[in-house]
Amino acid sequence: MPAADTLLSSVFGFPAFRPGQEEIVNAVIAGRNTLAIMPTGGGKSLCYQLPALAREGVTVVISPLIALMRDQVRALREAGVEAGALTSGNTEEETDAVFAALDENRLKLLYMAPERLASGGTLPLLRRIGTSLIAVDEAHCVSQWGHDFRPDYLRIGELRRALGVPLAAFTATADAETRSEIITRLFDGETPDTFLHGFDRPNIHLAFAAKDSPRRQILAFADARRGQSGIVYCATRAKTESLAKALSEDGHPACHYHGGMEPDARRAVEARFQQEDGLIVVATVAFGMGVDKPDIRWVAHADLPKSIEAYYQEIGRAGRDGAPAETLTLYGADDIRLRRAQIDEGLAPPERRAADHARLNALLGLAEAQKCRRESLLAYFGESGAACxxxxxxxxxxxxxxxxxxxxxxxxxxxxxxxYFGSGHLTDILLGNETAKVRERGHDALPTFGVGKEFTRSQWQAIFRQMMAQDLVRPDPERHGALRMTEPARPILRGEESITLRKDTVKAAKSRPAAKMLVSEEDAPLLSALKAKRRALAEAAGFPAYMVFNDRTLIEMAEKRPATRDAMARITGVGATKLEKYGDAFLSVITGDAPAPEHPARRALSGRAAGGIYDELLKVQAELARGPDGLDKPMSCPAGLLAKVAALRDPDMGALERLLGAKRAERFGPAFFDVLQNA
Structure with a gap:
């Protein structure tokens, strides 16, 4: 079977593995049970797709969402890989095509939803087709405490035992508790080769802002990124609809998405988001795991997420192609009250509620951080790093x-x-405001009445917000959100500890500057032209633009401006199949001319070292076509034969003579051998 690095370049178009990928790929190819926890956008899919091509037999991929499976199958086929999916969304023709490919031993990857494991015919099918590996995407769905729990994931361990094949599980969100549950349920408690790779996504810009007319803040953020694909997450269904309407009225292509919509309507939004460049989806977290669009350029949160893990997963949907992406998270005191109440009023046992409060505290600490946010975020996941x-x-x-x-x-x-009171009434007391509520309760007679006049009302609200964020006070759901002091606040109250806060107010927050340019001003027109060509090709083929090439690949084209097929083949993301399908079209955009025609044998060597050797052999052949003195009868090698010579590994004269035949070896052999030795 082909080597992993050869497949990486020739099929997927990548010059090298991303950090951490190679070790995982090697473990999976070797047939070892594997658990990989990698960041969203860290290249998890490649870690089972590439081994599937390097191993004998069929790799069965269990994935939770039909849309996700269909997209991955289409992307693989575009890269020249035989893949198929058996889902409830298939047409009869699609299902027949998958079974035909399996019967002819052509299929390398078979995707299926976990619910299919309940069918009595699934196990016999997987035995018959020669399943040699099970890959489990979104493995955290096996956790019964997780919000993404899928009961049928519990059948996967039984399937592994029945087939007697290795299993590779992948997820981006797995704390120690979830990892333990994955190992128990998928691997029968036997610890697999485990890879926990860095959570840093350095291409994603992190930003938070206190709420101040949040609709205006979101509209301003989107306006600075007009024409770029983005997601806005909201806490409520109603808000997704109203904010999507506001964005549309402001001239953005925008639509809403939430769990209360009809399935057909949700699928229509998913399909539209995949197909269209520059669409904004305003959604609840229901718009989650099915998002596999690599060129989302920004993610905004109109409301505070429920935990630091949720925040990390949601912003991780931006910039999965590795190109620059931006985020903005808005938050306020009301968000904190809502999230605390959701935890306290939930049905989870006390220890789970305590853990959920701790996760929320970590996110609030990130929101009110006083130094580099990436440092704070990575520290939560047990990593360290310098200011980003x-x-x-x-x-x-x-x-x-x-x-x-x-x-x-x-x-x-x-x-x-x-x-018994919230921050509004407490602020009135501190400012000395004699409201009716203050007088009725006699709070104008308290020693604290009027002691806080050095701050404005908005400044006191910012102080209370930061106190809630640092978990010094918590809203009490049994007292309608009244603030109660927590244990960590007591040393401060007693004067035993000091505290530093941010001197911000809830006055109009500075909007983020205009979106950072993806390329220099000089390269921007070419990038626009490349995107237009990509859009035209994708529309003609009827699939998402990124399946032609993603943003990162087009950015590299615009910056490096390849002028030949060989140079184009060295652009990240341009594999052999895509080079053959699209290379000439994009070269025409870059150079302004159609590439010179090449013999198919030479085209097949584009981007490989053998391509350059072929060109040198061609020159030598031209010089010796009539012999060393130019007086002999013309002689040449067919292009296919020249390509075979160029591809020779560890050549010797004997091998060269056998390949060329006696007459051609006599004319060209020594000179060709010199070229091969000096290559």
């Missing part, structure tokens, strides 16, 4: 102040009012 230079706090460090006295005043107001 690609987040809002690295670009514009926040102004800090010693907030010990302010926090003590706020805590005193909370305690002196019996922990």
């Amino acid at each position: 230079g690609n987040c809002d706090l690295c670009e514009s460090p926040p102004e800090l102040f010693d907030a010990t006295e302010a926090v003590r005043k706020a805590l005193s107001a909370i305690l002196r009012t019996g922990e």
Whole structure:
């Protein structure tokens, strides 16, 4: 079977593995049970697709979403790989085609949904077709505590035992608890080769902002990225609809998506998002695992996500092609109250609720971070790193102040009012506002009445928000969101510890600057032309534009401006099949001329070292066509024979003579041998 690095280049068009991929690929090819936890966009799919081509037999891929499977199958076919899917969404013709390919031993990857494992005919089918590997995508779906739990994932371990084949499980979201559950349920508790790779996505810009007219903030963020594909996540279904309408009225192609929509309507949005460049989908988290579009350039959260894991997974849908992407997360005190209440009012046992509060605390700590956000995010996942230079706090460090006295005043107001009031009423007390509510309860007589006049109302709201974010106070759902002091606040109240807060207010937040250019100003017109060509080819073929080439590949073309097929073959993402299908069309855009015609034997060597050797052999042949003195009868080698000579590995004169035959070996052999030795 072909070597892994050969397949990586010739099929997928990548010059090298991404960090961590090669070790996983080698483990899977070797047939070892494998568990890989990799960041979203870190190249998980390649880690089972490439081994499927390097191994005998069929690799069965169990994936949770039909849309995801169909997209991966189409992308593989575009790369020249025989793949198919058996799903409930198949037409009869599609299913017949898959079975025909299996019967003819052509298919290398067979995708199926976990629900198909319940069918009595699945196991006999998988035995008959020679299944040699099971790959499980989104393996965290086996966790019964996870929000993505799929009951049929529990059948996968039984399938592995019945087939007696290795299993490779992949996920981007698996804390220690979930990893343990995966090992128990998929591997019968026997620890597989486990790979936990870096969570850093350095191409994604991180930014948070306190809510201040959040609709205006989202519209401004989208406007600066007009024409780029993006996702806006919202906490409620109603908000997805109203915000999508506002974006549409502002001239953006936008649509909404949530779990309350009819299945056909949801599928229509999914299909439209995959097909269209520049579409914005405003969605709840229902728009989740099925998003496999590599050129999403931005993700915005109109509301605070429910946990740091959810935040990481959702922003990870941006920039999966490795090109620059941006994020913005809006948050406010109401978000914190909502998320706390959802945890406290849930049906989970106390230890699970405590863990969920801890996850929310980690996200709130990231939102109110006082230094590099990427450092804070990676630290949560157990990694360390220097300041990234690609987040809002690295670009514009926040102004800090010693907030010990302010926090003590706020805590005193909370305690002196019996922990029965929210931040609005507490702010009135601290500012000395004699509202009817303050007078009715006698709170104008408290020692804390009016002690906080050095701050404005918006500044006090920012202080309370940061206190909630640092878990010094929590909204109490049994007291309608009234703030209660937590244990970590007591040392501050007693004067035993100090605290520093950000000196921000909820005044109009500075909007993010215009989106960073994907290429230099000089290369921008060429990138636009390449995108137009990609869109035309994709529309003609009836599939998403990124399946021709993703943004990262087009950016590299615009920057490097390849002028030959050999140079084009060295662009990341241009494999042999795509070079043959699309190479000439994109070269025409770059050079302004149609590439000179080449013999098919030479075209097949494009981008390989053998291509350059072929050209040298062709020159030598021209020089010796009439012999060394130019007086002999003309002689040449067919292009196919020349290609075979160029592809010779570890050549010797004997092998060369057998390949050329006596007459051609006499004329060209020594000179060809010199070329091969010096290559």
